[in-house]
Amino acid sequence: MDLQNQQRVKDAGEKYGTDCVVILGSSDAEGAEIYAETVTAGDPTYAGPLAGVSLELPVYHIFDPIIRAECDPAAWEEQISMMEMVLDPEALTEAVKGMREQYSKNVIE
């Protein structure tokens, strides 16, 4: 996750605490896992503002059924359905879930 985005997440996390949900749109599972780790346990590359900072934020991938259910179906069809065909929604959801289960303090119920 680039340094600017880390700073934005850090600012939001510090302001709103662990009620602040992070939704990722990463296209590859490895990247999604690293981003999820960054916003929960801290930046594993120790390069950015979240190095050594455990925000423990609830983190989801946009393809997670919980998030999908919250979206307007027309907007989903227009903006995201093509990418559902291109990417591997299940693998992405699972990659983020793994980190969330280990490090997030809150989850969406």
Place this chain on the structure above:
Amino acid sequence: MSKVGIKGYSYCLNHAPETGSRYGGTPYEAIHSGKEQEYLDSLPKFLQSYEHALHYAPNQTYIGGISYEEFESLKTPWVENLLSDEKAKRYGKFGELMPEDEFLGLISACDEFELVWLEKAFAEGSAKKLAEDPVITEAIVKRVLRPKNMHEISEIETEVKERNGLALYFDGKVIGCIRSGHPTDPCLTAHVLLENLAGKASGVLALLHLLKNTGMNPSDLDFVIECSEEGAGDVGQRAGGNFAKAIAEVAGCINASGCDVRGFCAGPVNAMINAAAQVASGARKNIAVVAGGSIPKLYMNSRDHVKKGLLALEDCVGSFAVLIVPDDGTMPVMRLDVLGKHTVGAGGAPQAVTSALTFEPLQSAGLTFTDVDRYAPELQNHEITEPAGAGNVPLANIKMIAALAVMKKAIEKPAMMQFIKEHGTIGYAHTQGHIPAGVPFIGPACELIKEGKIKRAMIIGKGSLFLARLTNLADGASFLIEAPEPVAETSAVSKEDVKALILEALSEVAGKLA
């Protein structure tokens, strides 16, 4: 229908591991942060030699050392399946892969303001080697040897230590420096000037190869449009330009003028459209679209490469040039009536961008997805991007096009994989921002069209505008290249013909009056 001919193209690489491993954006940032010593200590162990770079298939594909079709058939990973010595030549059909010592000499030749100092023996060695290059002119060789650009090593060291110069290295030793252009102006620091001079020099190399490949006399070139991502200027106008004219000057194009077009990675496609429109309208006789490459993008992803114990392959400054001329029915053509345009209101979702750049222009021309034989979107080499978590960019793009084709009912869903295989392209370009943005395939597409193997290709460039912090909008542009059609002969009437007709009519009238 407005069309222009694509008369020729060139693609070059400048190997620059010693410059890149110090002044590429990622290592440079790490050096200055002082926090990543382990990475910096490890990076030199993962650099690729010039010989290795020559044997690396994506590099040879870029310079035309092997054909795109041959590249597609090669065993992967390319880094473990190097080409034979026979195929690993410095010069290809499109251009060359220049070694770093000669590149530093060429950078010095492109300096007008005594900004580059090279140690005398190094400059002489570099000039001697450059003289062997078939496109390097005698005038350029002489410029490397100008006394104002050659200095003692002690002077160079003083310039670096006391006046914010930037040391240049070869074989691990300091062999020169880039001098600071101003004591306080942040747009004229030695690092910025190195970027700009390297961009200029690599652009010059591409233009020289274009002139050679097309057989064009430098003095016949009418205009140059430069489309890299560098910004040349001072604090009063930090990207004022003009790379195009500066490049044309060194290449000896005395009758050309030029200007720069910018648009991040979409710059080259926009420059092609700009050039084609000017040539089609008759505003210019011919235009060379040229881009040099980027020093800051060297080793951009090397943190991940080093961490994973992989060769850091981002060691070449890329460049290209394309010559646009009026369509005469004999050359592959670029159509101006089918242009992909990402509008402000289109939105930034990949679906909206893909639709604006592929479906919408094709639909407006009565074409469908399968009418395009090959799509060339971002052509980054995936052996560089995948270890850095950026995935296989060209594959992701063709998958998006295929998925959109399914949604628009141009193909059935089970045919997606077949579509991807048949209509996609494999990336082979260095991660130099604007360099991989569709344009590397102009050359191979034209070659395949000339060989009758394809009829139509789409070149797509996308830009990440958010990087400038001006807007969060997405961006992109696209155009089609097609096989030529015979140009219908126009019966031009000359002044003499008109005179003869009038005389004939008058004598007829005179005859009747008599």
